[in-house]
Amino acid sequence: MGIPTARRRQAPDIVDMGFLKLVAVALLLLGVIFGLMQPAGSIGLGRAGAMLFWTLHAVAAIPCIAAAVWLLARLRISLSPWAFVLVSGIIAAVGLSLAALGLEVLFGIQDNDPGDVAVLQSWGFTGLWLDEFGGLAPPFVLAWVLINLPRLTRLGTSPSAPLAAAEPEPEPEPGVSVPSGGLLDQLPEALGTDVVLLTSDLHYLHVHTPRGRTMLLYSLSDAESELVGRGIRVHRSHWVADRHVRGLRRKGSHLVCQLTGQLEAPVSRRRQAEVVARYGRDTRYHPPA
Numbered sequence: 001m002g003i004p005t006a007r008r009r010q011a012p013d014i015v016d017m018g019f020l021k022l023v024a025v026a027l028l029l030l031g032v033i034f035g036l037m038q039p040a041g042s043i044g045l046g047r048a049g050a051m052l053f054w055t056l057h058a059v060a061a062i063p064c065i066a067a068a069v070w071l072l073a074r075l076r077i078s079l080s081p082w083a084f085v086l087v088s089g090i091i092a093a094v095g096l097s098l099a100a101l102g103l104e105v106l107f108g109i110q111d112n113d114p115g116d117v118a119v120l121q122s123w124g125f126t127g128l129w130l131d132e133f134g135g136l137a138p139p140f141v142l143a144w145v146l147i148n149l150p151r152l153t154r155l156g157t158s159p160s161a162p163l164a165a166a167e168p169e170p171e172p173e174p175g176v177s178v179p180s181g182g183l184l185d186q187l188p189e190a191l192g193t194d195v196v197l198l199t200s201d202l203h204y205l206h207v208h209t210p211r212g213r214t215m216l217l218y219s220l221s222d223a224e225s226e227l228v229g230r231g232i233r234v235h236r237s238h239w240v241a242d243r244h245v246r247g248l249r250r251k252g253s254h255l256v257c258q259l260t261g262q263l264e265a266p267v268s269r270r271r272q273a274e275v276v277a278r279y280g281r282d283t284r285y286h287p288p289a
Contacts, residue, residue, distance in 0.1 A: 023202070024062050026147050031058030045107060053107055060099035061092065065144070068092035069203045073219045081155050081217040084203065085148045089141035096140060097133040104132075151204055154215055182226045183207070186216055195230075196260050198223055198239040208263060210244075234275050238265040245279050 031054040045053055068091035072084065079087060184193040187207060197208040200220035207214055224239055231241040234257050244260040248267070255267040257275065267275050 023065060023147055024058075027058040027061050027143075028055065030143060031055040045109075049107070053103060056103055057096070057100060060103070061096050061140070064092040064095040064099070065089075066202075067095065073203060073222070076222075081152055084217055085145055085152065086141065088203070089144035090137060092144070093133060093137040093140045097129060097136050100136055101129060101132050151201070151215065155217060183216070183218060183223045184226075186218070188214055195227065195241050196244040197241070197263050197265055199265075200237045208261070210260060232274065232278065234271055235266050235268045240265050242278075248276065248279055 032051065065088070068088040071091065072079075072088050183205075184195075187193060187209070191207070191209045191211050191214060194209050194211075195207060196210060197206075198220060199206040199208075203217060203219070205216050205218040205220055205223060207216060220233070220237065220239060224233055227239070227241075230243075231239055233239045238257075240257050240259060246258045246260065249256055249258060251264075251266075255272055255275070257265045257267055257279070259265060
């Protein structure tokens, strides 16, 4: 069966979706739990109303988190992983507090809360928003940190077992330079700099080399820019190095890029034509001398 080369329109690669799906599931579970508990903010809505109210809070939080991570990554501010998570959580809480005010109006909660009415009369909308932000931000940021905790504790760990017998590190190609202080400088020395595969989980990046793998707090878009000329992005969440591509094959209805060390990377439909043209259909890719 031939490999289709037709391009299909898809959403722009603004935020990688892997880790965001986990975040969405976690937040929706929190929304369901809040709905069952019916805290003070949803008293009077009944069990079904409270479930809907808090689930909509969780739904609203997902784009707020995605936007906060995207904005912080674009600003390129030097932050430690823990600081990045905290600051992105605070930024997301700004948007979520506005969405929460809208939900309270939609469900008529403010009309039944004398405290909200008093704040609105005394301080206007700004005071009401600050009051909402002050109550929402601490638990929301704490939940965001807890969701990130497993990944934060794995950052900077020792490389895993090697993928295969390590190949010689590539010589720098003419005209191809990598910025100092970038991705390659952050890799553990034991891993080397011969990158095979990059896979993103929102603001985290899994880096594979022939000597093993590690995880960094890094943007796939930034890494792709730094490694231009060494490989291409074959999927919104996956980048592969030219010299480690061994061929293309079908896996069900999808196209897969086979790499060194038996690694594989899925190829998105919108990138199939470019990938097939670059690496061929079924033959091992031989980079130019």
